[in-house]
Structures are given as C-alpha cells and as structure tokens.
Amino acid sequence: MAQSNKLLEIKNLKQYFNEGKVNEVKAIDNISFDIYKGEVMGLVGESGCGKSTTGRTIIRLYDATGGEVLYDGINVHGKKSTKELKQFNRKMQMIFQDPYASLNPRLKIADIIAEGIDIHGLAKSKQERMEMVYELLETVGLNREHANRYPHEFSGGQRQRIGIARALAVQPEFIIADEPISALDVSIQAQVVNLMKKLQKEKELTYLFIAHDLSMVKYISDRIGVMYFGKMVELAPADELYRNPLHPYTQSLLSAIPAPDPISERSRRRKSYDPASHNYDQNEPVGFREVNPGHFVLCSEKEFQQYQAKVK
Ligand SMILES: Nc1ncnc2c1ncn2[C@@H]1O[C@H](COP(=O)(O)OP(=O)(O)OP(=O)(O)O)[C@@H](O)[C@H]1O
Ligand SMILES: [Mg+2]
Numbered sequence: 001m002a003q004s005n006k007l008l009e010i011k012n013l014k015q016y017f018n019e020g021k022v023n024e025v026k027a028i029d030n031i032s033f034d035i036y037k038g039e040v041m042g043l044v045g046e047s048g049c050g051k052s053t054t055g056r057t058i059i060r061l062y063d064a065t066g067g068e069v070l071y072d073g074i075n076v077h078g079k080k081s082t083k084e085l086k087q088f089n090r091k092m093q094m095i096f097q098d099p100y101a102s103l104n105p106r107l108k109i110a111d112i113i114a115e116g117i118d119i120h121g122l123a124k125s126k127q128e129r130m131e132m133v134y135e136l137l138e139t140v141g142l143n144r145e146h147a148n149r150y151p152h153e154f155s156g157g158q159r160q161r162i163g164i165a166r167a168l169a170v171q172p173e174f175i176i177a178d179e180p181i182s183a184l185d186v187s188i189q190a191q192v193v194n195l196m197k198k199l200q201k202e203k204e205l206t207y208l209f210i211a212h213d214l215s216m217v218k219y220i221s222d223r224i225g226v227m228y229f230g231k232m233v234e235l236a237p238a239d240e241l242y243r244n245p246l247h248p249y250t251q252s253l254l255s256a257i258p259a260p261d262p263i264s265e266r267s268r269r270r271k272s273y274d275p276a277s278h279n280y281d282q283n284e285p286v287g288f289r290e291v292n293p294g295h296f297v298l299c300s301e302k303e304f305q306q307y308q309a310k311v312k
Contacts, residue, residue, distance in 0.1 A: 014066035029230035042221030093167035097179040099159035110147040116170035157188035
C-alpha cells in the first residue's frame with residue numbers, strides 16, 4: 001500500500017450553506033484528513049451527513065466556507081491562471097451516483113467519452129481520438145461497437161462503465177466516486193466495484209469512494225472515514241475499523257450489515273445511535289484524536305481514555 005505520500009490534505013474544512021441565515025446548514029463542520037497517493041479512501045455515513053458536499057468542495061465545485069484543501073501541496077481553492085485551472089480539472093475527475101442523469105442523452109457514447117479528450121486537446125487527429133475511445137471502452141469491459149450508440153441503449157451498470165471511461169479519458173490522478181454503485185442492482189454492484197478496484201491498481205489511481213453503508217466499501221477501501229452530521233467521527237484502516245469500531249455511530253453502521261450466514265444473521269441486533277449518550281454537555285469533545293496508530297475518533301477526554309483502554 002503506497003501510503004507515505006500525501007496527495008491531498010484536507011485541513012479544518014468547513015462548508016456552510018446559507019451562512020448566518022435561519023436555514024443555515026453546516027454541511028461540513030471542521031473536518032481534517034489526508035488522502036495518500038495510490039490509496040482508496042472510503043467515505044461513509046447516512047443520507048445528508050455531508051459526503052457529497054465534501055467531495056464537491058474538494059474538487060472545487062464549491063468554494064469552501066473555511067479551511068483548506070491542498071493537492072500536492074497546492075491550495076485547491078487559491079487563485080489560479082486558466083492554464084493551472086485546466087491542469088487541475090484534468091488531474092481530478094468525478095464519477096456520479098446516477099448513471100441515468102449523468103450522461104447527456106443526445107450525445108453518442110464516443111462524444112461523451114471524448115469530451116475531456118477534446119477539451120484538453122489530447123488527440124492529434126480524429127482517428128487518434130476514436131482509437132482512444134475504443135481503448136477506453138475496452139478498458140471498462142465494453143466494446144468498440146458501443147461507440148456509436150446513445151445512453152438510453154445501455155443498462156445502469158453499462159452506463160456507469162461509460163461514466164468511468166469518461167473519467168479515465170483525461171488520464172486523471174485522483175477520482176472522486178460519489179456513490180457510483182448505489183443506483184445499480186446488487187448483482188451489478190460487485191462487478192463495477194471490482195472494475196474500479198482493478199483500474200485503480202493498474203493505473204495507480206487515488207480514489208475517494210463515497211458510499212451510504214459499510215458493506216461494499218470494505219472491499220475497495222484501504223482506509224475509511226465515517227461522517228455524521230457534517231463531522232468526521234472516526235477514521236481508520238479498513239480492517240481496523242471493522243475489527244475495532246470505537247465510535248458508537250460506527251458501531252451502529254456496522255450492525256446494519258447483514259451477516260452472510262443464517263446463524264449469525266439470526267442473532268444480529270441492529271444497534272441504534274443516540275448522540276446524547278456522549279454527555280458532551282459535561283465532557284466536551286477534545287477533537288479528532290489518534291487512539292491507535294492511524295485510528296482517529298472524535299471524542300471527549302474521558303472517551304479518549306476509554307477507547308484507548310479498549311484497543312490495548
Ligand atoms: N447546494 C446546497 N444548498 C443548501 N443546502 C445543501 C446544498 N447541498 C447540500 N445541502 C445540505 O447539506 C447537507 C449535506 O448534504 P450532502 O448532499 O453533502 O449529503 P450526503 O451525505 O451526500 O447525502 P446522500 O447520501 O443523500 O447523498 C444536507 O443537509 C443537505 O440538505
Ligand atoms: Mg450524496
């Protein structure tokens with residue numbers, strides 16, 4: 001696992017919508033984490049906890065309310081020349097949740113995939129452009145005959161493969177996949193996850209992989225961050241998070257995953273999470289603390305000691 005170099009540093013990031021108004025939403029409320037070159041960082045949490053906003057702020061679709069995002073040491077939200085902006089747009093790509101809405105229905109697959117190739121002038125001739133499209137189609141498990149068809153002629157899983165090909169077309173370094181599989185049939189989900197994992201290894205890509213629940217991210221992620229209401233409550237290497245979930249919210253998410261064998265499934269109890277259980281009125285959270293190497297939890301001093309005792 002290539003984990004020595006930081007590709008992204010997210011520092012005290014805040015994203016408040018309608019700031020100062022009655023309908024203010026603290027969609028991201030002071031989160032900090034790093035993403036290492038060549039890793040898959042999973043981001044999970046229930047609907048509305050701020051996962052997409054985190055992805056969109058990192059990729060500069062939104063300006064940040066506060067904090068910083070550094071990409072290879074450069075402030076993503078800082079002023080840039082048109083050339084620098086173009087370079088950034090090429091390095092970072094996004095794959096979206098809804099494979100039906102994210103492809104322009106009026107364009108042929110070849111033109112959808114080649115959009116980035118055209119913008120960045122990556123092909124010297126029409127022929128080279130088409131060769132690139134064919135190769136991308138094959139890379140994602142489709143074939144060259146698909147180039148002249150339109151999005152409505154494809155299934156959800158195939159459309160998501162087209163979305164992946166489109167993202168790969170500009171040879172990015174970093175891909176944000178925002179719930180790329182949640183709109184797909186369960187039987188297709190594993191295929192798309194496996195494809196993404198294979199491409200990540202082959203092309204040495206770095207991913208931020210966003211998902212609702214912990215069942216599928218486990219297979220793809222090196223590390224996983226858990227979000228709850230705009231805050232990151234726990235972050236750990238994937239195995240460690242499954243073995244030793246410390247934050248009660250993470251425990252509740254894990255208890256929601258069905259067990260593969262019927263005996264354990266019958267005894268599985270869904271844990272619910274009660275934020276009042278922390279007693280933060282009396283013991284304020286002291287921050288995102290490292291309980292075990294690489295394992296961070298949002299906690300009070302008292303909880304920090306309890307968590308440390310647990311992992312020892
Ligand atoms: N453009 C916006 N204007 C105002 N509020 C927004 C905007 N985008 C998101 N929000 C709010 O910010 C919060 C976080 O939303 P976000 O879409 O990031 O959640 P999410 O974790 O991606 O949820 P889901 O799993 O449903 O996709 C929500 O309360 C949402 O209503
Ligand atoms: Mg979302």
